[in-house]
Amino acid sequence: xxxxxxxxxxxxxxxxxxxxxxxxxxxxxxxxxxxxxxxxxxxxxxxxxxxxxxxxxxxxxxxxxxxxxxxxxxxxxxxxxxxxxxxxxxxxxxxxxxxxxxxxxxxxxxxxxxxxxxxxxxxxxxxxxxxxxxxxxxxxxxxxxxxxxxxxxxxxxxxxxxxxxxxxxxxxxxxxxxxxxxxxxxxxxxxxxxxxxxxxxxxxxx
Amino acid sequence: xxxxxxxxxxxxxxxxxxxxxxxxxxxxxxxxxxxxxxxxxxxxxxxxxxxxxxxxxxxxxxxxxxxxxxxxxxxxxxxxxxxxxxxxxxxxxxxxxxxxxxxxxxxxxxxxxxxxxxxxxxxxxxxxxxxxxxxxxxxxxxxxxxxxxxxxxxxxxxxxxxxxxxxxxxxxxxxxxxxxxxxxxxxxxxxxxxxxxxxxxxxxxxxxxxxxxxxxxxxxxxxxxxxxxxxxxxxxxxxxxxxxxxxxxxxxxxxxxxxxxxxxxxxxxxxxxxxxxxxxxxxxxxxxxxxxxxxxxxxxxxxxxxxxxxxxxxxxxxxxxxxxxxxxxxxxxxxxxxxxxxxxxxxxxxxxxxxxxxxxxxxxxxxxxxxxxxxxxxxxxxxxxxxxxxx
Numbered sequence: 393x394x395x396x397x398x399x400x401x402x403x404x405x406x407x408x409x410x411x412x413x414x415x416x417x418x419x420x421x422x423x424x425x426x427x428x429x430x431x432x433x434x435x436x437x438x439x440x441x442x443x444x445x446x447x448x449x450x451x452x453x454x455x456x457x458x459x460x461x462x463x464x465x466x467x468x469x470x471x472x473x474x475x476x477x478x479x480x481x482x483x484x485x486x487x488x489x490x491x492x493x494x495x496x497x498x499x500x501x502x503x504x505x506x507x508x509x510x511x512x513x514x515x516x517x518x519x520x521x522x523x524x525x526x527x528x529x530x531x532x533x534x535x536x537x538x539x540x541x542x543x544x545x546x547x548x549x550x551x552x553x554x555x556x557x558x559x560x561x562x563x564x565x566x567x568x569x570x571x572x573x574x575x576x577x578x579x580x581x582x583x584x585x586x587x588x589x590x591x592x593x594x595x596x597x598x
Numbered sequence: 599x600x601x602x603x604x605x606x607x608x609x610x611x612x613x614x615x616x617x618x619x620x621x622x623x624x625x626x627x628x629x630x631x632x633x634x635x636x637x638x639x640x641x642x643x644x645x646x647x648x649x650x651x652x653x654x655x656x657x658x659x660x661x662x663x664x665x666x667x668x669x670x671x672x673x674x675x676x677x678x679x680x681x682x683x684x685x686x687x688x689x690x691x692x693x694x695x696x697x698x699x700x701x702x703x704x705x706x707x708x709x710x711x712x713x714x715x716x717x718x719x720x721x722x723x724x725x726x727x728x729x730x731x732x733x734x735x736x737x738x739x740x741x742x743x744x745x746x747x748x749x750x751x752x753x754x755x756x757x758x759x760x761x762x763x764x765x766x767x768x769x770x771x772x773x774x775x776x777x778x779x780x781x782x783x784x785x786x787x788x789x790x791x792x793x794x795x796x797x798x799x800x801x802x803x804x805x806x807x808x809x810x811x812x813x814x815x816x817x818x819x820x821x822x823x824x825x826x827x828x829x830x831x832x833x834x835x836x837x838x839x840x841x842x843x844x845x846x847x848x849x850x851x852x853x854x855x856x857x858x859x860x861x862x863x864x865x866x867x868x869x870x871x872x873x874x875x876x877x878x879x880x881x882x883x884x885x886x887x888x889x890x891x892x893x894x895x896x897x898x899x900x901x902x903x904x905x906x907x908x909x910x911x912x913x914x915x916x917x918x919x920x921x922x923x924x925x926x927x928x929x930x931x932x933x934x935x936x937x938x939x940x941x942x943x944x945x946x947x948x949x950x951x952x953x954x955x956x957x958x959x960x961x962x963x964x965x966x967x968x969x970x971x972x973x974x975x976x977x978x979x980x981x982x983x984x985x986x987x988x989x
Binding site: 589 | 728732782786787789790813859862868871872
């Protein structure tokens with residue numbers, strides 16, 4: 393048995409939040425699929441609402457403060473990331489994008505990522521494909537093929553998508569993230585200055 | 599331990615009066631501030647270098663040259679000298695000239711500059727910032743240390759048989775600091791040469807400065823310049839004082855709330871918690887800054903930003919007086935009492951560097967009577983001048 397850490401980022405604003413609900417379901421599915429592969433996974437969930445002020449402050453000052461510090465450390469050390477946002481005005485929410493903006497530009501390189509989004513109707517579902525997926529492609533994350541959109545109707549026992557119901561999509565997405573995470577070595581802590589070239593290398597490169 | 603002030607030279611509207619100084623008023627205020635700091639007994643005055651409004655100090659050696667003639671004791675320095683967009687040949691010439699006319703009462707701090715458009719205005723590219731800093735500084739040192747330089751690099755036109763004049767005072771170049779907030783490559787560079795490293799983390803948590811300084815100290819030792827705790831370290835700071843701490847907060851808050859860098863972001867209280875900014879009584883400043891060495895080890899230079907956010911000149915001069923009278927004497931005494939004997943109290947002065955070079959036998963004896971290979975004339979015998987300084 394080896395341990396992995398899954399970090400869940402939820403940009404839902406209300407309490408309770410359907411975005412958080414979807415994020416929790418995706419995390420449960422991923423943990424279950426990892427367990428089936430003999431891997432224990434810990435889940436760390438972050439509601440961006442709780443660090444909203446710190447995110448704006450970092451945008452203005454350039455450094456993280458308060459509770460945002462451990463959040464950025466968790467993201468940097470995660471074996472897999474689940475990112476879920478409500479769809480606002482045809483895209484990810486401003487708070488969600490502001491959080492992505494304060495991440496180090498290399499923080500998610502090659503990292504397995506599962507995307508999710510919520511909205512009032514299924515007509516917003518392609519925001520995952522035209523907004524979320526390109527954003528994480530830019531960050532060079534390894535985004536799994538299934539991204540899960542949950543409309544209000546999807547939470548009903550009847551209604552929603554009968555042919556391809558939400559629980560099935562969640563299971564498939566969780567399996568895909570679990571496979572990517574299981575395929576990799578657990579992320580090892582990296583020393584802050586490990587990557588700094590020696591001065592001889594700096595001189596040689598100039 | 600040295601305590602000084604540095605200025606960015608920003609033109610900022612005073613939010614309490616609406617007054618905006620013009621460039622002339624601001625430049626003159628900077629001169630007054632430096633002269634006042636000298637009279638008050640502070641150790642260092644450093645000016646920034648900028649080539650874009652709202653900043654006025656584009657020509658640091660002109661300003662510092664004037665100050666060399668109109669101040670007595672204060673060390674004149676920079677915060678920072680742009681090693682990326684300046685021609686290293688001009689830097690070698692200008693700062694050797696400043697060294698000579700200030701009689702060694704100067705040093706300088708290299709920085710890269712973080713304003714993207716300034717680079718292309720001077721024919722460079724900000725993405726080459728680190729390589730520029732590495733190559734240009736390597737050339738600058740050669741121009742000071744070697745009489746005749748043949749050189750070829752990536753960023754500047756080649757040199758054949760070039761001699762930078764005036765030669766450094768007593769054959770010993772100025773002491774150099776390297777300033778960086780985020781780039782460990784620059785800490786590595788400072789460590790490699792055994793130069794000073796100043797972390798101006800006035801907008802950053804002290805833990806961040808402690809990490810970078812720790813890295814610099816470790817690499818300083820790695821390159822054989824001494825023990826890690828003997829490395830020459832400086833720190834930036836930011837304070838506003840009043841004998842009543844409530845009054846300090848009340849007076850400073852309108853400036854904080856509108857300040858170009860942190861205004862409209864974190865609250866004053868949050869910013870004081872997260873960064874070295876201290877707004878309060880002189881004793882609060884003593885407590886906060888006296889504790890810095892617990893985080894970064896004993897260090898040699900503490901610099902404060904005093905004239906920013908539109909604070910009027912009169913207020914800045916009062917702040918300098920409070921700093922010099924009520925804060926620095928205590929901090930200096932405490933630092934000296936806590937300092938281990940093997941750790942340098944101050945950055946090396948010119949006289950100490952000349953003495954060290956003589957002891958090490960690296961004083962360029964032959965270069966003292968250097969012959970200009972074009973005119974055949976010789977320079978004055980600088981060893982006598984060094985003797986006069988160090989005797």
